[in-house]
Amino acid sequence: MSVEEKCSAHQRRRRALSVDEQCQLLARHGIKFEQCCREDAKHFLKDNTYFFKLKAFDNNFVRDDKGTYLNLDFAYLKDLSTIDFEFRVLILRMTGDIEHALRVRFNNLLSQVNEDGYQVIRDYEDEQAKYYEKNGRIYDSDSCYQQSVYTKGMIDKFLKDKPV
Structure with missing residues (x-):
């Protein structure tokens, strides 16, 4: 690819998609909206996560030869996103608790030595x-x-x- 082609490709940046367009793109990729209707999916994308994070979870699902997902419903992506969030909350709480316990232990050790x-x-x-x-x-x-x-x-x- 020549320098001009690289510059031209760089200039053709993708525009931001609306939530409706994000759902349309997901549907074109074979993601269904049966267990989670499209309206609920829009609300979830708007209020709970962002497209690229949610889209990353689809890498865990099978595609056909054309790249279309097989038996992937938006509800599965929503569940993975929710699990990811709850897991991060748990990890943050645990690390905070561990840090606090270590500080208490450190201070106790310091107070025991002259x-x-x-x-x-x-x-x-x-x-x-x-x-x-x-x-x-x-x-x-x-x-x-x-x-x-x-x-x-x-x-x-x-x-x-x-x-x-």
């Missing part, structure tokens, strides 16, 4: 500075800590003397 939490951070920053210098870079602890939205408030409060 260690200067301020010195721990100073030692860490010294080691980081040596590592960066060895690799031809400069370690700036203040800017490193402030890059995170999670730590910025605490760092602003304790910037000069940071505890673990």
